[in-house]
Amino acid sequence: MIVVVAAVYFVVAAGAAVVSGRNLDRHLQGPRLRAAWAEGLTAEARCISLRTEEVQSPEGGPVEYTHPTLEFRTDDGHTVSFEERQSRLTPARGDFVTVYYSAANPKDATTRAPSFGMRHAKALITGVGSFFALVTAVVIALVP
Known part of the structure; x- marks a missing residue:
């Protein structure tokens, strides 16, 4: 019976x-980041503007985030602008x-x-969690 409980x-x-x-x-936006990294394409982007956002922290105090709008040219010559929201990077306007x-x-x-962590976050969390689940199940099954 205890083995069944451990298995469940x-x-x-x-x-x-x-x-x-x-x-x-x-x-963590892993799928979007892995797609951006997959082809190995890079470009130098210029910061064209900064937007500041104030939010409330879990403790109730104000927290300020700055999101740069960056502009770059792709390999095929298209100009692309986007707002970076996932980086702690805060370049000054005009920086590359x-x-x-x-x-x-x-x-x-x-x-x-x-980074290794972002590329494999899902597998790492799943693997570590499953390992601890297995160890705990074995302990449950072996303890009288």
Whole structure:
């Protein structure tokens, strides 16, 4: 009977790990970032404006975020402007920064450099969660 409980626990916990990995990946905009990095296309973008947004922190205090609007030219000569919302980068107006983009959707460009963590966030969260689910299920099954 206890083995059945451990098996059910493992299935539920591993499923939760998969869902958590998928949700975190979406929240961090993993699919958009991986698409921007996939082709290896980069360009120098100029900051053409800055927009400041004030929001309330979880503690109730004000937090200010600055979002630069960047403009760059693609390899095929098109000029693209986009507002960067996922980077802590705050260039001054007129500054140049490197952007990563895909030819299919250059408006989804990003200033975030490719990283192992962002490329594999979903697999890492799912794997770690599933490992802990397995260890816990084994402990449940072996404890008298």
